[in-house]
Structure formats: C-alpha cells, structure tokens
Amino acid sequence: MAQDRPGAAAARELLSASDVARTIARIAHQIIEKTAGTENVVLVGIPTRGAMLASRLGAAVAEFSGTAFPVGIVDPTLYRDDLRHHPARPLSSTDLPDGGLDDALVVLIDDVLMSGRTVRAALDALADHGRPRAVQLAVLVDRGHRELPIRADYVGKNVPTARDEQVKVLLEEIDGVDAVRLERA
Amino acid sequence: MRHLLSVTDLDAAAATALLDTADRLRQALLGREVRKLPTLRGRTVITMFYENSTRTRVSFEVAGKWMSADTVNVSASGSSVAKGESLRDTALTLSAMGADCVIVRHPASGAAHRLAAWVDKDRETTGTPTVIVNAGDGTHEHPTQALLDAATLRDRLGGIAGKRIGIVGDVLHSRVARSNVFLLATLGAEVVLVAPPTLLPVGVAQWPCRVSPELDAELPALDAVMMLRVQAERMHGAFFPSSREYAIGYGLSEDRAALLPEHAVVLHPGPMVRGMEIAPAVADAPNAAVLQQVRTGVHVRMAVLYHLLAGAPE
Numbered sequence: 001m002a003q004d005r006p007g008a009a010a011a012r013e014l015l016s017a018s019d020v021a022r023t024i025a026r027i028a029h030q031i032i033e034k035t036a037g038t039e040n041v042v043l044v045g046i047p048t049r050g051a052m053l054a055s056r057l058g059a060a061v062a063e064f065s066g067t068a069f070p071v072g073i074v075d076p077t078l079y080r081d082d083l084r085h086h087p088a089r090p091l092s093s094t095d096l097p098d099g100g101l102d103d104a105l106v107v108l109i110d111d112v113l114m115s116g117r118t119v120r121a122a123l124d125a126l127a128d129h130g131r132p133r134a135v136q137l138a139v140l141v142d143r144g145h146r147e148l149p150i151r152a153d154y155v156g157k158n159v160p161t162a163r164d165e166q167v168k169v170l171l172e173e174i175d176g177v178d179a180v181r182l183e184r185a
Numbered sequence: 186m187r188h189l190l191s192v193t194d195l196d197a198a199a200a201t202a203l204l205d206t207a208d209r210l211r212q213a214l215l216g217r218e219v220r221k222l223p224t225l226r227g228r229t230v231i232t233m234f235y236e237n238s239t240r241t242r243v244s245f246e247v248a249g250k251w252m253s254a255d256t257v258n259v260s261a262s263g264s265s266v267a268k269g270e271s272l273r274d275t276a277l278t279l280s281a282m283g284a285d286c287v288i289v290r291h292p293a294s295g296a297a298h299r300l301a302a303w304v305d306k307d308r309e310t311t312g313t314p315t316v317i318v319n320a321g322d323g324t325h326e327h328p329t330q331a332l333l334d335a336a337t338l339r340d341r342l343g344g345i346a347g348k349r350i351g352i353v354g355d356v357l358h359s360r361v362a363r364s365n366v367f368l369l370a371t372l373g374a375e376v377v378l379v380a381p382p383t384l385l386p387v388g389v390a391q392w393p394c395r396v397s398p399e400l401d402a403e404l405p406a407l408d409a410v411m412m413l414r415v416q417a418e419r420m421h422g423a424f425f426p427s428s429r430e431y432a433i434g435y436g437l438s439e440d441r442a443a444l445l446p447e448h449a450v451v452l453h454p455g456p457m458v459r460g461m462e463i464a465p466a467v468a469d470a471p472n473a474a475v476l477q478q479v480r481t482g483v484h485v486r487m488a489v490l491y492h493l494l495a496g497a498p499e
Contacts, residue, residue: 078213078224078252078491088496090202091209100216128219 014141014159014167015180023156024053027138028060030154031107034136042104042132044072046122047092050110052173053140057109070097074108074129076121094125101130107154111169113139116150141180143167188301188317189489192328192368200371204336206488207481214251214484225254228285228494232320233275235261235291240455240479241320241330245288248486254285254494276300277307280315285494287317294323294360316493324358324386324419329489330454331364333482335372337474338409340481341450346373351403352394353379354413354435354462357386358420361454362413366394377403381435383424400435404444411452412437412462432461442467450474 015023035041043061045054051073058071075092083089108122119137126132138154143161159182161167166183170176186194195203214220230249234242242258249256259279266275272291279287287304289297297319304315321327339345350369356362356378363386369376370393378389378396389396397403404410415431425431432438437451442464445451451463451473459465468475 075209075213078210078222083224083495084497086497088492091206091213091491093209094213094215096216098216124223125213128221129217 011168011181011183013179014182015157017178020140020171020178020180023140024056025060025064027140027154027156028057028064031057031138032061032065034153035105035107038105040099040104040133041069041107042072042097042099042101043069043107043109044074044096044101044122044126046108046110046118047073047075048174049169049171051092052171053111053138054109057107057138069107070099072096074122074125076118076125079121079124081117081121096129101126101132103131103133106132106135107138108135109138111140111171112167113137113142113150113152113155114145114167116146116148119150120148140169141167186492187305187314188297188319189328189493190297190301190317190319191326192331192364192371195328195368195371197371197373200332200335200368203332203485203488203492204339206491207332207336207484208340210487210491211481211484220251222252224495225249225252225490228254229257229283230254230286230288230490230494231257231259231279231284232288233259233279233290234320235266235272235289235296236321238290238321240482241290241327244479244482245318245320245329245486248483248490251483252487252490254490257284272296272300273303276303280304280307280313281311283313284315286490287315288320289317289322290320291322294325296322297326298322314498318489318493321360323360324363325360326364327360327454328364328368329482329486330361331368332489333478333485334361334365334411334452334454335368336481336485337452337478338369338374338450340477341474342408342448345369347375348408349375349377349406351377351379351400351407351410352413353400353410353437355384355415355424356380356389356413357384357424358416359413362411363392365411366392370394377407379403379435381425381431401441401444404441405446407445407449409450409452410437410445411454412457414454414456414458415461428461436460436462436464437467438464439466442470445472452478455479 043054045051062068073095075094136153139152140156142155164185168181170179301317376394
C-alpha cells in the first residue's frame with residue numbers, strides 16, 4: 001500500500017472507509033432494535049478507539065431513532081490482569097454519565113475483540129461504578145482467539161485470523177482515515 | 186524511574202505523566218460507590234516515619250489502600266528504632282519481609298538516597314526489589330508534596346508553563362520549597378522566592394529561581410503564592426526578632442492578599458500556623474487551595490505508587 005512505510009508489514013484491507021460507516025450504521029440499528037422499549041440505555045466506550053466508536057454510535061442512534069443515549073468512557077487499565085507483564089501503562093480518561101449506571105442497560109463498545117481480557121477488566125470497572133441491569137457488548141471486529149468465556153452481542157465483522165497477525169482499526173479522529181486492516185507480523 | 190527520591194530525577198515528560206495519571210485516577214474514582222481499585226492487590230507498602238506527620242503518612246496510606254495494596258505503618262517510637270536499631274537494619278528487615286515499597290520520612294537530609302542504595306545492593310544478593318519513596322528527608326526534598334502542588338496549580342491555573350509562582354517564608358528549613366523550586370522550574374514556571382535573608386539557604390543563587398526580599402512588590406504579578414510554615418522545631422538560632430515581626434514582614438495578611446491578582450491561588454503545604462505565615466481569613470478564602478492540595482495529594486501518591494509498583498520491575 002502506498003502510504004505504508006517501506007519495510008512495514010504486509011497489510012490487507014478488511015474494511016474500507018465506507019464499509020466502516022455502513023458497519024457502524026448497522027450496529028446502531030441493531031442496538032435500537034434490541035433495546036426497543038428499554039429506558040436508561042448507556043453507551044460506554046473503551047479507550048481509545050472504542051470510546052470514539054461509542055460517540056459515533058451514539059450520534060447514529062440519535063439520528064435513526066430520535067432518542068439520544070448518554071455516552072460514557074470507562075478505562076479498564078487499572079483492572080487489567082497483565083499490568084505486571086509490562087512497564088506501567090499510561091491511563092486513559094474515565095467519564096461516565098452523571099446519572100450513574102445503576103439499573104442502566106450498558107452497551108460496552110470496543111474496536112477489536114480478541115482474548116476478552118480487556119472486556120473482563122472493563123466489566124470489573126463498571127461493577128465498581130454501580131450495578132447495571134444488564135451489560136451488552138458491541139465490537140467492530142471479532143478476530144477470535146478468546147481466552148475467557150466472553151462473546152459480543154453486536155459484531156461489525158467476524159475475521160478469522162492467525163495469532164501472529166494484527167488487526168488495526170483506524171479511525172478518522174486520530175488516524176486521519178477510517179479503515180480496518182489485517183497486518184502480518 | 187525505580188525509586189522516587191528527588192524531583193530532579195524527573196524531567197518534564199516524566200513529571201507530566203505522573204500528573205496526568207493522578208488526574209485520571211481522580212476521574213476514575215469520581216462519584217463511585219466503591220472507592221477501591223484492584224491495581225496493587227498483593228503488594229505490600231510500608232510507611233516508615235521517623236518524624237511526626239499527619240497528612241503525608243495518612244495520604245500515602247489511603248493512596249495504597251484505595252489501590253488495594255496492603256499498607257503497614259512503622260513509626261520510630263514504638264518500633265525497634267527506639268531500641269537503637271539503625272536505619273539500614275530497619276529498612277533491610279522490612280525489605281526481607283517482602284515489602285514492595287518503603288515510604289520513608291527521616292530528619293536527616295539524604296536518608297532516602299542512602300536507603301535506596303542499601304536496598305539496591307541488597308537486591309543484588311537477595312533478588313527482592315524494594316522501591317523507596319522519599320516522603321521528606323531533613324531539609325532536602327519532599328517530592329510528592331511538590332507533585333501535588335504542581336497538580337493543584339495545573340488544575341487551578343490551567344497550566345504551569347509561563348506562570349509566575351512565589352514561594353514565601355522559611356526557605357532555609359523547607360524541603361517543600363526546594364522540591365517545588367526544581368519541579369516548577371522543570372515544568373516551565375517562573376519561580377520567585379521571598380524570604381528574609383536569614384532564612385535563605387547557602388547556594389540559593391544556583392537554584393533555577395529569582396530571590397526577592399520584598400513581598401508586597403511581588404504579589405501583584407504572581408499567579409500563585411505558596412506560604413511556607415515557619416519550622417520552629419528546626420530553628421536552633423535567632424532567625425528573626427519575633428514571630429510578630431515575621432508576620433508583619435512575610436505573613437500573608439488580608440491586606441496583603443488583596444494585592445494579589447484576582448485569579449491568583451494561595452497554597453500552603455500545611456500544617457498551617459494561622460496568624461503567623463497566613464491570616465485565618467486568607468486561609469479560608471475561595472482562592473486558597475489548601476484542602477484541594479490535600480485531596481490532590483492522595484491522587485498524586487496513588488499515581489506515584491502506580492508508576493513505581495504496578496508495572497513489571499525494571
């Protein structure tokens with residue numbers, strides 16, 4: 001690919017910019033359908049790109065249904081089980097809606113679902129902020145290789161991958177372009 | 186960063202990273218039912234205080250507990266120190282018991298550095314890494330106080346670079362002043378020390394700051410003023426004629442506080458001697474950040490423990 005640096009890993013495009021937009025729109029419709037009639041739905045993104053997807057999904061849901069769900073961010077870093085395996089990681093912000101999460105239907109949002117460990121950490125973080133009535137999970141890409149009994153309720157695209165491959169989600173807000181790429185190590 | 190001994194170990198990026206982490210921790214704990222994070226489960230943090238302290242010791246203890254570390258307090262009285270055990274033996278004993286972190290306050294300048302050297306040497310033979318945090322050593326440094334002051338100033342003023350900050354009073358005996366001068370300068374602030382000549386340390390000319398004897402002349406141009414406690418317990422000579430005269434020359438009275446710009450913040454590291462270095466009404470005014478400093482202190486110390494203990498040992 002033209003913009004890849006020379007010597008960079010070979011990359012295959014899984015989703016183009018228009019695919020990403022369509023996928024977000026589809027997930028938004030599914031969320032509307034699945035939460036129809038429920039009050040107190042909160043969209044909570046996992047930093048960095050999950051938080052951006054959450055605000056995009058929030059905007060899409062508001063556009064399609066006329067109802068705006070509160071959007072929040074939860075940083076699972078302090079709850080991770082692999083902190084001791086890396087140098088201390090920088091933290092991201094946590095910002096939950098003023099109403100809290102008690103009795104809310106929380107839709108947790110991340111870009112890529114793999115081992116499930118990040119989601120596990122995020123679930124623990126949510127539990128310390130209140131007691132949601134239920135938690136659902138939405139991801140842009142599910143690439144398999146689960147290490148915990150966790151599955152997503154809304155999946156943008158299922159991608160069979162090898163362990164040594166990398167799924168890169170690029171979002172315009174920080175990467176300047178919307179795309180999902182599969183990179184070989 | 187393996188230990189936190191001096192603010193001069195921190196460059197602007199490292200200090201900013203600590204302040205950012207403190208801020209994120211504050212956010213993460215905001216409005217929660219459960220004020221506890223699992224991050225340091227199974228880690229043992231020991232505070233070893235050879236000097237009196239309320240806020241620093243409790244602040245470290247709360248910080249450790251909120252991150253689920255096991256915290257143990259050792260004070261000089263009531264421990265084997267009273268039986269004559271040396272600092273080195275006490276520290277190595279605690280390290281041998283599996284302390285992941287020893288937070289030390291000691292009346293001798295350089296105590297934390299000595300301790301770090303001992304545990305590092307011990308680590309070569311035993312392999313147990315113990316992290317040392319300086320919670321105040323003599324008249325040398327108090328890094329976490331400077332970090333919490335910087336965090337408070339950053340929050341109140343929207344940034345530190347380019348701000349003019351006055352530090353007023355007993356600079357000679359103040360580790361808080363020394364740590365603040367170096368940290369604030371690292372973060373790009375312009376620091377002005379205001380003190381009677383008898384309360385300025387030797388070598389202050391080499392510090393990254395300006396020195397002024399005249400408080401009233403400086404106040405109108407300050408973005409923040411930090412009042413230092415007059416450390417009577419460390420004064421073994423006549424540094425000023427009387428406390429009344431000190432208060433007249435260098436205390437922040439109501440009339441003086443009125444000289445500050447409207448946006449200026451008043452800080453005090455505590456404990457305050459009201460009526461001496463700061464008037465009661467000034468200490469309780471809305472632009473005084475004394476209690477915010479205390480609140481921020483817990484988050485800053487959590488950030489320090491996070492950076493030193495949460496990741497893989499270096």
